[in-house]
Amino acid sequence: MNKLLLGRYLPGDSWVHRLDPRTKLMASFYYIAIIFLANNWQSYLLMFAVTMAMLAASKIKLGFFLRGVRPMIWLILFTVVLQIFFTKGGPTYWSFGWLAITQFGLVNGAFIFMRFVLIIFVSTLLTLTTQPLSLADAVESLLRPLRKLHVPVTELALVLQIALRFVPTLMDQTTKIMNAQRARGVDFGSGNLFQQMKAVVPLLIPLFVDSFTIAEDLATAMDARGYQGGDNRTKYRVLNYHRADVFAGLAMVVLTAALVLLRA
Amino acid sequence: MDITFDHVSYTYQAGTPFSGLGLKDISTTIKGGAYTAIIGHTGSGKSTLLQHLNALIKPTSGTVTIGDFTITSETSNKNLRPLRQKVGMVFQFAENQLFEQTVAQDIAFGPKNFGVPEKDALALAAKMMPLVGLPEALLERSPFDLSGGQMRRVAIAGVLAMQPEVLVLDEPTAGLDPAGRQEMMQMFNRLHQESGLTIVLVTHQMDDVADYADNVLVMQNGELVRQGTPAEVFADPDWLRQHSLGLPKTAVMAEKLAAKGFQFDPLPLTAGALADQLLPQIGGDARE
Numbered sequence: 001m002n003k004l005l006l007g008r009y010l011p012g013d014s015w016v017h018r019l020d021p022r023t024k025l026m027a028s029f030y031y032i033a034i035i036f037l038a039n040n041w042q043s044y045l046l047m048f049a050v051t052m053a054m055l056a057a058s059k060i061k062l063g064f065f066l067r068g069v070r071p072m073i074w075l076i077l078f079t080v081v082l083q084i085f086f087t088k089g090g091p092t093y094w095s096f097g098w099l100a101i102t103q104f105g106l107v108n109g110a111f112i113f114m115r116f117v118l119i120i121f122v123s124t125l126l127t128l129t130t131q132p133l134s135l136a137d138a139v140e141s142l143l144r145p146l147r148k149l150h151v152p153v154t155e156l157a158l159v160l161q162i163a164l165r166f167v168p169t170l171m172d173q174t175t176k177i178m179n180a181q182r183a184r185g186v187d188f189g190s191g192n193l194f195q196q197m198k199a200v201v202p203l204l205i206p207l208f209v210d211s212f213t214i215a216e217d218l219a220t221a222m223d224a225r226g227y228q229g230g231d232n233r234t235k236y237r238v239l240n241y242h243r244a245d246v247f248a249g250l251a252m253v254v255l256t257a258a259l260v261l262l263r264a
Numbered sequence: 265m266d267i268t269f270d271h272v273s274y275t276y277q278a279g280t281p282f283s284g285l286g287l288k289d290i291s292t293t294i295k296g297g298a299y300t301a302i303i304g305h306t307g308s309g310k311s312t313l314l315q316h317l318n319a320l321i322k323p324t325s326g327t328v329t330i331g332d333f334t335i336t337s338e339t340s341n342k343n344l345r346p347l348r349q350k351v352g353m354v355f356q357f358a359e360n361q362l363f364e365q366t367v368a369q370d371i372a373f374g375p376k377n378f379g380v381p382e383k384d385a386l387a388l389a390a391k392m393m394p395l396v397g398l399p400e401a402l403l404e405r406s407p408f409d410l411s412g413g414q415m416r417r418v419a420i421a422g423v424l425a426m427q428p429e430v431l432v433l434d435e436p437t438a439g440l441d442p443a444g445r446q447e448m449m450q451m452f453n454r455l456h457q458e459s460g461l462t463i464v465l466v467t468h469q470m471d472d473v474a475d476y477a478d479n480v481l482v483m484q485n486g487e488l489v490r491q492g493t494p495a496e497v498f499a500d501p502d503w504l505r506q507h508s509l510g511l512p513k514t515a516v517m518a519e520k521l522a523a524k525g526f527q528f529d530p531l532p533l534t535a536g537a538l539a540d541q542l543l544p545q546i547g548g549d550a551r552e
Contacts, residue, residue: 173360179320180361183353184422185345185377202373205363209408 010128015244016058021138023245027149028126030117030252034259043262044114050255051118058129068124076116080122084109094244132164134237155229166214170207177206265350265429265462267294267317267329272326274312274486286312288486290326294479296429299456299463301473301494304483307509310466311356311435313483317432317464318351319344331429349378352428356435359415363405367398367418370407374426385425392421395455397447413444422450424455430462431455437469445469449476474498474512474533481506498533514538 011017018022038044055065069076083105090103126135140157147153178188179203188199269436274286289359294300294317302310315321316328319335328335330420333347352374354404359524364370371392372385380388392399396417420436433452437445440548453476455461467473473480473494482490482496484507490497498504501519511519514535518528526545 087448177361179315180353180355180358182320183318183348183351183355184361184374184426185348187345190342200363202363206360215528 009131014059020241020245021134023248024126024130025138027248028122033120034256037259040264045257047158051121065121065124069120080109080113083112133178134162173210177203265296268329270327272323275324285486290488296462297460298478299476300479301477302466302481308483309486310483314432318348349426349432352426354420354422354423354436355433358419361419366404367407368403371422371425374422388425392425396421413440432464434466446519485491
């Protein structure tokens with residue numbers, strides 16, 4: 001359970017950590033989008049260098065980001081292999097029936113691999129340097145204009161925040177219940193598919209029961225403290241853009257321009 | 265079945281930056297047939313120690329020997345089932361582990377996993393009910409219809425039904441009312457006395473330690489800082505307070521009486537022992 005890196009926040013005080021979560025969220029999405037602009041080795045090299053610079057700025061060890069890639073490695077390799085075998089064009093190095101390895105295929109494979117790794121690095125950077133609750137705040141703040149269309153933005157944000165808040169709690173509870181059932185002779189993750197599915201029942205039912213209890217308790221606690229939803233609530237954590245955020249935004253613009261110049 | 269810890273250390277999430285020390289160089293033996301209490305304040309490593317008793321976690325370094333089983337960091341997760349059957353474990357808030365449709369099915373779940381045929385397992389379940397103080401009429405009810413205290417008893421019955429040789433209890437009475445607490449502790453003690461069940465109890469109730477345990481292990485920051493009989497461990501009240509642990513109520517009472525001029529040697533830990541030492545002294549006072 002604890003090996004899951006997604007959503008793990010690493011406390012720190014780097015330049016990246018201190019950026020406004022809205023900036024980080026928007027910049028990450030934007031960055032992932034412009035990775036698709038890169039289409040030759042020069043532009044990929046630029047993106048790689050910029051990504052490495054951002055990782056370095058976070059003062060987090062590279063190992064963390066590599067660990068983020070690990071669970072995806074089979075998916076990446078599968079896609080890369082498909083690219084290599086099924087892209088036609090350029091000199092052919094090897095062929096067997098309808099399979100062929102061509103120059104274009106190899107180049108495309110390398111690009112796809114690079115694209116995957118960069119996207120994972122950047123999204124890992126976002127989650128490692130931003131507290132989940134700050135991200136939820138950022139989403140709420142960014143969606144605020146939708147209130148004009150009567151979208152219940154604050155309620156949605158509350159749901160998101162509560163969900164994020166209880167991820168660690170439920171993970172703890174999962175570990176506890178798994179231990180209790182293992183002590184009663186359940187083997188998780190062994191046997192055939194049917195046996196494994198059966199082994200999950202004694203885990204899922206207590207988890208559901210527990211989640212409902214937690215939800216009820218939380219609702220009562222919120223009621224008891226007079227919680228009222230609505231758009232006029234003030235916030236404990238107030239988000240403010242600073243000079244670094246403006247700089248980050250400008251950097252994205254410059255990067256886009258450079259990419260457009262470099263791409264073939 | 266003795267349980268021996270030989271220089272056992274455990275690191276949480278070893279090899280990641282989230283790593284934290286759980287246990288530090290623990291060496292001790294829990295004798296088969298003994299009633300051992302583990303005390304220490306929250307976060308001292310008690311629960312981590314417990315999970316080593318049936319290989320739910322394996323030592324990062326060192327060896328745990330449980331009867332014929334030797335557990336090291338290299339031990340494979342396969343073939344641990346016989347060990348889990350021998351060491352029954354009642355976790356904190358054990359009622360959270362209930363999931364079956366009926367109480368009987370839930371109690372029979374453990375034995376069935378260890379190869380007891382369904383019919384025999386259900387018979388075992390029925391046998392466990394009076395043992396934990398539940399009426400047999402509840403057998404066909406859903407465990408989720410019961411009160412919190414009853415659910416706890418069903419969960420304990422589910423562990424007892426595995427017929428373990430060692431019973432590990434992690435604060436089994438937390439959140440129960442005083443009567444239920446006492447009843448349950450007496451039930452464990454009866455099992456210990458009558459069927460020679462080895463008991464390992466984690467608790468914050470010093471009275472339970474004084475009343476039932478033969479041996480006490482004191483944990484602090486993942487280290488075993490003291491071990492001995494309750495008399496030995498409770499002989500040093502100042503040391504206990506420094507480690508945010510208390511004394512049994514009787515001992516506290518005795519200390520207060522000692523401040524008023526009564527003499528105690530050794531410090532009585534149970535109500536009976538206090539009465540025995542107090543009686544001649546009251547008789548003496550009356551004559552003065």
